[in-house]
Amino acid sequence: MSDHRIAIIGGTGDQGKGLALRWARAGFSIIVGSRDAERADSAAAEMRGTLGGEVLIEGAVNSVAAASAPIIVLTVPFAAQIATMKDIRESLAPGSLLIDVTVPLEPAVGGKPTRMLGVWAGSAAEQCAELAPENVQVVSAFHNVGAEALSRLAHEVECDVIVCGDSKDAKELVRPLVAAIPGCRYVDGGPLANSRTVEAITALLIGLNVRYKTHVGIRITGVK
């Protein structure tokens, strides 16, 4: 499996599509996963149409997508995270990297996107790690990068990507994926438990989007 192959589970959602477009344009080979193979195929076709040219985007059901790449990105709504992990966990190849992008926003239970749910594991990322096989490394990233900013392909994404994980080496594997998105910058956010805060920042940014009628991002100052 090529290192340039990325499976995006829940890749038919706005965040998944935005990441798929950016990475495909940067030369990665993308497998868009969905619960429904037809939806995955049609999302992939739509994205090929958007980008034109020689981009590599195909569709597959989530479990097939999860088995077909060394890097798997989970971009499902929080309400679907546990079921999706149960669905794909047997398909994840030993040694693969799982990047969790899930944010436990309140809409999962009918609430507001500016508010968070408490997660017993501490964060969506830690919940994901509990559900992942032991031989798969879990990191979290890309929570704060807005789908809207990703989809505006002519514009840079003015946002740092704070990457959390318990293995420095695993986190480093995310660096080229961040570098592939113009305007994004990799920031080592520390252990996976710090994802609690990075996930919560998403809700804060959504509130700022509403309050300032714009699309905000985050930068860490003082980091070279």
Next chain:
Amino acid sequence: MSDHRIAIIGGTGDQGKGLALRWARAGFSIIVGSRDAERADSAAAEMRGTLGGEVLIEGAVNSVAAASAPIIVLTVPFAAQIATMKDIRESLAPGSLLIDVTVPLEPAVGGKPTRMLGVWAGSAAEQCAELAPENVQVVSAFHNVGAEALSRLAHEVECDVIVCGDSKDAKELVRPLVAAIPGCRYVDGGPLANSRTVEAITALLIGLNVRYKTHVGIRITGVK
């Protein structure tokens, strides 16, 4: 009482001193509060020495300081927040503004400054509001501005100040205090409950300081 008068409760700590120096230099009249009047006086004298010239900084015990200004800033360690609020609450004048800067970092119980404590009220700011008299408005701000950055008076503080509170008018009173610190920018962070996230960002930034051997801050992009 002049609007240009600010009491800093716990003003002998690093964060309190840093804010006192910046605001005194900008022309505010500062009352540095401490549990101990002598410590307050000597911190005030030290700061007058640092700044020289016609700055207005005096010391007082916390309860006296709290009674002597329309704006009261709480910069005590989390372990001292409840006791301090009980000590000063009767002294707070009706209609005054209390700005909570407290962060529930784990060192309050012997842990790490990169980790947070859970607070039953939701955040230190909400705990502060529970303890404040009803006729005093509570907002939270300045959590993410490092004491080190504040103390380096020749340098701008590269950090947005995310202000949380349930009254827009009360939050607006913080705007001139933010503007008085070169490099800082006011960002309306929404309701007081959002302080949960803004406080947690402090622990994240402390971890980044350690990891990157620097002094970091935060910026929200896309906000004019």
